Amino acid sequence: MIEPLLQVESLSKRFGALRAADEISLGVAEGELHALIGPNGAGKTTLLDLLCGLTEADCGSITFQGRSVGSMSMEARARLGLVRSFQVTSVFPTLTVEENLVLAVMAAQGGNFGCWSPPLDDVQLLQPARELLTRVDLIQKSALPAAALSHGERRQLEVGMVLATAPRMLLLDEPMAGLGPGGTVQLTRMIQGLKGSVTILLVEHDMPSVFTLADRITVLVRGRVAATGSPQEIRHDPAVQEAYLGRGDDA
Amino acid sequence: MRAFLRNERLMLTVLLVFALLPPLFQLMGQEYLLSLLNRILIYGLAAASLDLILGYGGMVSLGHAAFLGIGAYSAGILAFHSYEGSAVLNWPMGLVLPGSESLLLALFVAVVMAGFFGLLTGSISLRTRGMHFIMITLAFAQMFYYLFISLDRYGGEDGISLFGRGHLPGFDLNNDFIYYYLCLFILILFLVLARRFTTSRFGLVLRGGRDNEQRLRALGFPVYRYRLICYALAAAAAGVAGVLMAHQGEYVSPGLMHWTKSGEIMVMVLLGGSGTLVGPLLGAGVLLLLEEVLAIYTEHWMVILGPFLILVVLFARNGIHGLLMKIGGRDD
Ligand SMILES: Nc1ncnc2c1ncn2[C@@H]1O[C@H](COP(=O)(O)OP(=O)(O)OP(=O)(O)O)[C@@H](O)[C@H]1O
Ligand SMILES: [Mg+2]
Numbered sequence A: 001m002i003e004p005l006l007q008v009e010s011l012s013k014r015f016g017a018l019r020a021a022d023e024i025s026l027g028v029a030e031g032e033l034h035a036l037i038g039p040n041g042a043g044k045t046t047l048l049d050l051l052c053g054l055t056e057a058d059c060g061s062i063t064f065q066g067r068s069v070g071s072m073s074m075e076a077r078a079r080l081g082l083v084r085s086f087q088v089t090s091v092f093p094t095l096t097v098e099e100n101l102v103l104a105v106m107a108a109q110g111g112n113f114g115c116w117s118p119p120l121d122d123v124q125l126l127q128p129a130r131e132l133l134t135r136v137d138l139i140q141k142s143a144l145p146a147a148a149l150s151h152g153e154r155r156q157l158e159v160g161m162v163l164a165t166a167p168r169m170l171l172l173d174e175p176m177a178g179l180g181p182g183g184t185v186q187l188t189r190m191i192q193g194l195k196g197s198v199t200i201l202l203v204e205h206d207m208p209s210v211f212t213l214a215d216r217i218t219v220l221v222r223g224r225v226a227a228t229g230s231p232q233e234i235r236h237d238p239a240v241q242e243a244y245l246g247r248g249d250d251a
Numbered sequence B: 001m002r003a004f005l006r007n008e009r010l011m012l013t014v015l016l017v018f019a020l021l022p023p024l025f026q027l028m029g030q031e032y033l034l035s036l037l038n039r040i041l042i043y044g045l046a047a048a049s050l051d052l053i054l055g056y057g058g059m060v061s062l063g064h065a066a067f068l069g070i071g072a073y074s075a076g077i078l079a080f081h082s083y084e085g086s087a088v089l090n091w092p093m094g095l096v097l098p099g100s101e102s103l104l105l106a107l108f109v110a111v112v113m114a115g116f117f118g119l120l121t122g123s124i125s126l127r128t129r130g131m132h133f134i135m136i137t138l139a140f141a142q143m144f145y146y147l148f149i150s151l152d153r154y155g156g157e158d159g160i161s162l163f164g165r166g167h168l169p170g171f172d173l174n175n176d177f178i179y180y181y182l183c184l185f186i187l188i189l190f191l192v193l194a195r196r197f198t199t200s201r202f203g204l205v206l207r208g209g210r211d212n213e214q215r216l217r218a219l220g221f222p223v224y225r226y227r228l229i230c231y232a233l234a235a236a237a238a239g240v241a242g243v244l245m246a247h248q249g250e251y252v253s254p255g256l257m258h259w260t261k262s263g264e265i266m267v268m269v270l271l272g273g274s275g276t277l278v279g280p281l282l283g284a285g286v287l288l289l290l291e292e293v294l295a296i297y298t299e300h301w302m303v304i305l306g307p308f309l310i311l312v313v314l315f316a317r318n319g320i321h322g323l324l325m326k327i328g329g330r331d332d
Helices: A043-052 A074-080 A097-109 A123-135 A151-164 A181-195 A207-213 A231-236 A237-244 B001-027 B032-056 B065-084 B105-125 B130-149 B175-200 B199-212 B214-217 B223-248 B257-270 B277-295 B301-315 B317-328
Strands: A007-016 A018-029 A033-037 A059-064 A082-084 A167-174 A199-203 A216-221 A224-229 B087-092 B095-098
Touching: A007 A043, A018 A043, A018 A224, A033 A043, A033 B065, A043 A074, A043 A082, A043 A167, A043 A199, A043 B095, A074 A082, A074 B214, A097 A123, A097 A151, A097 B199, A123 A151, A151 A181, A181 A199, A181 A207, A181 A237, A207 A231, A216 A231, A216 A237, A216 B065, A216 B257, A224 A231, A224 A237, A231 A237, B001 B277, B001 B317, B032 B175, B032 B223, B032 B257, B032 B277, B065 B087, B065 B105, B065 B130, B065 B223, B065 B257, B065 B317, B105 B130, B175 B199, B175 B223, B175 B257, B199 B214, B199 B223, B257 B277, B257 B301, B257 B317, B277 B301, B277 B317, B301 B317
Parallel strands: A033 A199, A033 A216, A082 A167, A167 A199
Antiparallel strands: A007 A018, A007 A059, A216 A224, B087 B095
């Protein structure tokens, strides 16, 4: 079997007495869209924090592209292509929409200590930025400060920024959160379009999109992996239904 | 883009006023005002350099006056040794730096020294955030303050008095007009460079870090390095202001590094509008003018100035610059 792009072994993180991540092991193959689901407080965001390097694990190992990245800084992991988006939308509020994307394109191209030429005059930055703005449907808003965008638009901007860095692997934390039904459908379609060209670990509460998008699903409950498998398997796993899907209704 | 253009226009207007006031003062026979205007200009340079750190970099430094002082003492110590006929440095292997009254040499030494100490103290301070950063920059500045107080050779608490304004080939710096326009030239040079700097790739990364550091790091930018470079460059620019200040007043003292001086420069930035470069010039102008005017009526001018500043910061979030932009925005 080929080695997975991302391999996590016995990753643990405690906050005081709380085991937010408890011996988590997980493999994500190249090109796969792997969904991570679980009830509120299960530790999904914590796991992404550990993977991207925002917080340091207590123990366990993270291997990305065959390299141990567990002790690398967030910046170093991002440069390797392991890039995340945040559950709480995270953009640069006083910069314009265009500047937000240009900054993300710059991150991908490198060589950014230039103190002389303005990036907004540079076609090599502007062109990809404009293309991405079109892709996430924000081209009309390029000149607005990001703070002026609606919640859904900020989310679109964030996805555009993440795409700009041409990542090997995306860690998406609830991209659908706070989007209306129309927005959810649109974003699902967009992520569908990314499938195959980039490996994705998707944390999402919106079950229809999860079951549409995912190749495989891991269920996290109280910091532990409760089950891993194909959408079919997960749908019919009794443990999962009890712990998660079957909250209240027996869907 | 439009805001940017308007900002540019405001800057040109302000510089034009700076350029035209001295002949006007002369016509009115109020030449003593020139020295006040010159001080405003030099403080404006210091405040604009702090704006790079504070307004563009989002780093609230309360120790900027240290670099002003280091620049001033660079000029002062060079001149002191020149009067004495001794060497500033006399190291083996021909490493000798004689005293000198050359303005260019003083500027060079000041840029190197302030830039170096900016790099040094910045590399430590920038490992902290928020309140800690404020306190540590303040602590470093106070360290320099006490260091220079203890240097008896250079006048200790009394500082160094200069005899004349030093030399620049082809210019008589003791002529107040010539000295003023030289300072204005240096200020314009700084603003042109700083304008380029803040709109460059580097500047965009810096502004991104001010907005959302975590996001910037997630994109893969080494935020610390960008901030450190910005911090050191701004320190070097403050060093230049220090040299100009030393020669303008023909006097150097440790008081220049006291934390209240750092606070004053910070107030100029906030009062004028941070992140605009031109705002701090206006802030310097208003603050120094107010000080001057209020000092005529009462020696407790700080009692009046303090609440005024609080009001401005509370009600005009973007300072004088923000107010002017609002007024200017209506007819666009
Ligand atoms: N920095 C922290 N300090 C202490 N406890 C924390 C910290 N971060 C998270 N936790 C706790 O760890 C647990 C897991 O939180 P996490 O945010 O990972 O859950 P989640 O699965 O992402 O939930 P949600 O679906 O609501 O986003 C929660 O109980 C949370 O309160
Ligand atoms: Mg979460």
